[in-house]
Amino acid sequence: MKLEKILFHTRFRDMNAEALAALMDLTRVGLREVVLTYIIPHEEVAFVPYGGYLKEHENEIRRQAADRFAPLKEVLDRNQVACTVRIEVGADNAAILSVAQQEKVDLIVTGRKKRTLLERIYVGTHILDLVRRSPVPILMHKYMAEYEVDGEVKTRINRQIFSKPMLATDWSEPSMNALNFMIALKPIVECALVAHVIGVKIAKGMNAEDLERLQQESRERLVDYAQRFRTAGMAADTFLSSGRTASEIIRLAREQNAGMIILGRTGKDWLNEYFMGGVSHKVAEISELPVLLIP
Numbered sequence: 001m002k003l004e005k006i007l008f009h010t011r012f013r014d015m016n017a018e019a020l021a022a023l024m025d026l027t028r029v030g031l032r033e034v035v036l037t038y039i040i041p042h043e044e045v046a047f048v049p050y051g052g053y054l055k056e057h058e059n060e061i062r063r064q065a066a067d068r069f070a071p072l073k074e075v076l077d078r079n080q081v082a083c084t085v086r087i088e089v090g091a092d093n094a095a096i097l098s099v100a101q102q103e104k105v106d107l108i109v110t111g112r113k114k115r116t117l118l119e120r121i122y123v124g125t126h127i128l129d130l131v132r133r134s135p136v137p138i139l140m141h142k143y144m145a146e147y148e149v150d151g152e153v154k155t156r157i158n159r160q161i162f163s164k165p166m167l168a169t170d171w172s173e174p175s176m177n178a179l180n181f182m183i184a185l186k187p188i189v190e191c192a193l194v195a196h197v198i199g200v201k202i203a204k205g206m207n208a209e210d211l212e213r214l215q216q217e218s219r220e221r222l223v224d225y226a227q228r229f230r231t232a233g234m235a236a237d238t239f240l241s242s243g244r245t246a247s248e249i250i251r252l253a254r255e256q257n258a259g260m261i262i263l264g265r266t267g268k269d270w271l272n273e274y275f276m277g278g279v280s281h282k283v284a285e286i287s288e289l290p291v292l293l294i295p
Contacts, residue, residue, distance in 0.1 A: 001177075001184045007035045007100050009092075009110040010072070017071040018159075019143035023109065024079045025162050025188045033082040035103045036072055038065045039095045040087065062087050093130045100136060109139045131265055131281065131293050137181065139260075139292045140284045147288035149254075156288045158259070165292075166193035166258035168249045168283070171221060174264025178294040179225060182262060183232045191235040194225045195252050198242040215240065246282040253289055260290040 003026055010016050020034070045058040065087050076083045084103065088095045100108050110130070131138055146155050162185055169175040182192055196218050203211060222238040229236035239256070241248050253261050263280040284291040 001106070001181050002030060003106050003184065004030050005033045005035065005103065005105045006031065006107040006109055007037055007096070007103065007105040008072070009037045009039070009096055009108065011111070012038070012065070012068045013111070015143050017075050019111070019141050020072050020075045022143060022159050022161055023141070024075070024081070025160075027079055027081060028187045029185055031081060033084060034076055035084045035086055035099065035105060036069055037086045037088070037096065037099050038069075039092050040065075040089045041092075042090055045089060058089060093133065096130065097133055100134070105136060107137050107139060108134060109141050111141055131284070135295060137292060137294045139290060141290050142288060145288035154288075158288075158290055161259045161290050162188045163190045164193065164257065164259045165189060165262050166195055166249075166253050166256065166260070167225070167262045168195050168197070168252075169221075169225065170196070170264065170279075172264050174294055176264070178262045178264045178292075179228060181292075181294055183229065183234065186232060186234055189234060191237060192226075192229045193237050193239065193256055193258055194222055194229075195239040195241065195249065196222055197245045197248045197252075198240070199245040200243060203242060245279045246286065249279070249283050250287045250289075253287065258289060260292060261287055262292045262294065265293050265295050 006023070006026070008020060008023070023034075024031075040058065040061050044061065045055070066085065069085055073083055086099050086103070088099060090098075096108065096110065108130075141161075142158055144155065144157055146153055148154070165182055165185070167175070167178055167182055169178070179194075182189065198214060198218060202214070206214065218240050219238075222240060226236040226238050237256070239252055241252060249261065249263075252258075261283055263283060265280055280291075280293055284293060
């Protein structure tokens with residue numbers, strides 16, 4: 001997999017420049033260009049009665065956005081990375097995917113949207129929709145994130161996100177694609193972590209013998225994954241666990257001090273995932289780490 005061109009979607013929140021700077025390690029694996037992208041919400045410039053389309057207002061937003069790109073351009077200039085700016089009007093997901101297709105990017109980088117109460121109930125369908133429709137990997141970047149552990153609220157800064165990535169595999173084809181993606185990051189990865197969680201739904205109702213057989217099969221598969229990394233000249237560690245899959249993945253990532261979590265997008269059980277959120281989606285929403293989702 002190549003990583004020559006990425007789309008960096010911004011809403012001009014705090015620490016945008018720091019978040020972009022944390023991606024500059026990708027220059028060591030081929031990054032040459034970043035498409036800085038801002039989407040003007042259609043409702044801000046939409047047609048109004050007796051007023052028509054607010055073109056002048058759109059132009060003013062474009063001028064303001066162009067100025068706010070300056071700190072991001074400075075980051076790219078320092079790292080000798082080419083820059084393209086795209087300012088579009090529309091709905092976030094559709095516009096992001098349209099720009100990604102037009103620019104032929106290899107990766108989309110976006111942040112977590114502030115959720116409404118309804119989106120909290122449905123675990124953020126905005127992100128799930130973007131992930132489901134994208135033909136290229138999506139990185140939900142979280143430069144600074146608050147999270148709660150044992151009732152204590154902590155803050156994490158994610159700077160060295162590529163040095164110790166953790167692949168949470170379900171043995172699917174997208175998981176294998178994720179493995180190959182990690183191998184492409186070899187020059188910037190110190191150690192590849194590979195984890196598999198035997199979910200409670202799978203283990204439920206199994207007798208001791210069947211469960212032991214499943215655990216042994218899982219260990220063997222993990223050994224195979226690790227060997228693929230080692231054959232590529234990378235250090236690798238494996239972890240087998242059981243429990244509620246999303247929360248267990250997050251626990252393992254914290255315990256092993258992972259820099260990011262990588263998952264394959266399986267697309268299983270579409271209706272249930274859309275309304276309740278699949279494993280990869282829940283991890284992306286809940287984890288304080290950046291989460292990379294591979295189709």
